[in-house]
Amino acid sequence: MEWYDSLSKEVSYALRHAPWEYQLDMDEEGWVAVDQLLEGLRKKGKWTHLSVSDLQLMMERTKKKRFELQAGKIRAFYGHSIPMKIEKQAAVPPDLLYHGTARRFLESIWERGLLPGERQYVHLSQDVETARAVGKRHDAKPCILVIDAKRAWEEGVKFYPGNEDVWLTDYVAGRYIKGKEEK
Numbered sequence: 452m453e454w455y456d457s458l459s460k461e462v463s464y465a466l467r468h469a470p471w472e473y474q475l476d477m478d479e480e481g482w483v484a485v486d487q488l489l490e491g492l493r494k495k496g497k498w499t500h501l502s503v504s505d506l507q508l509m510m511e512r513t514k515k516k517r518f519e520l521q522a523g524k525i526r527a528f529y530g531h532s533i534p535m536k537i538e539k540q541a542a543v544p545p546d547l548l549y550h551g552t553a554r555r556f557l558e559s560i561w562e563r564g565l566l567p568g569e570r571q572y573v574h575l576s577q578d579v580e581t582a583r584a585v586g587k588r589h590d591a592k593p594c595i596l597v598i599d600a601k602r603a604w605e606e607g608v609k610f611y612p613g614n615e616d617v618w619l620t621d622y623v624a625g626r627y628i629k630g631k632e633e634k
């Protein structure tokens with residue numbers, strides 16, 4: 452693994468799952484002071500000489516856009532599992548969104564809808580390719596579910612942009628899952 456992938460992993464862990472392990476004060480939108488994050492990472496031992504330019508380089512080199520750095524603060528775009536629910540700004544979603552998942556989860560998904568599981572939000576993809584890559588983390592031959600986001604939104608379901616590939620929502624009821632994308 453490249454250093455920037457490894458750093459991205461640890462920053463994801465700190466900002467999404469365990470800010471307390473790094474002594475981070477996080478606000479309701481998930482922002483923390485960059486200096487505090489750097490200090491926390493340095494103290495952990497693996498990144499003893501880390502600077503903000505390393506974080507910037509990591510964000511440039513990592514394919515997935517996981518973080519936003521602005522005015523001395525940094526936050527994760529998505530993925531959170533901490534008890535304090537991160538506040539997101541709702542927006543109008545595209546007509547269709549996609550969700551890549553494992554074959555073994557399908558029966559439960561048809562029965563119960565898409566649930567956030569360990570995370571705070573259900574993660575949806577902007578396009579089929581992204582959904583396939585997400586699904587491949589769970590299954591070598593993933594299924595791509597097509598979500599009728601337009602109808603859900605018209606019926607009052609909220610959607611929140613994550614990054615340019617990822618949308619978040621609280622829950623997707625079975626009636627909004629149109630079916631599987633075959634390919």
Ligand code: HQG
Nearest residue numbers: 517552553556559560563564565566568570574585589617
């Ligand atoms: C499944 C990565 C049974 C759901 C990715 C998924 C993404 C159900 C799994 C982001 C279910 C949760 C998130 C139900 C949902 N019954 N299984 N009713 N409802 N599931 O990893 O969406 O690299 O928490 O289908 O690229 O796979 O970390 O979510 O398979 O953007 O930046 O429960 O994480 O990004 O798995 O992935 P996950 P996800 P990063």
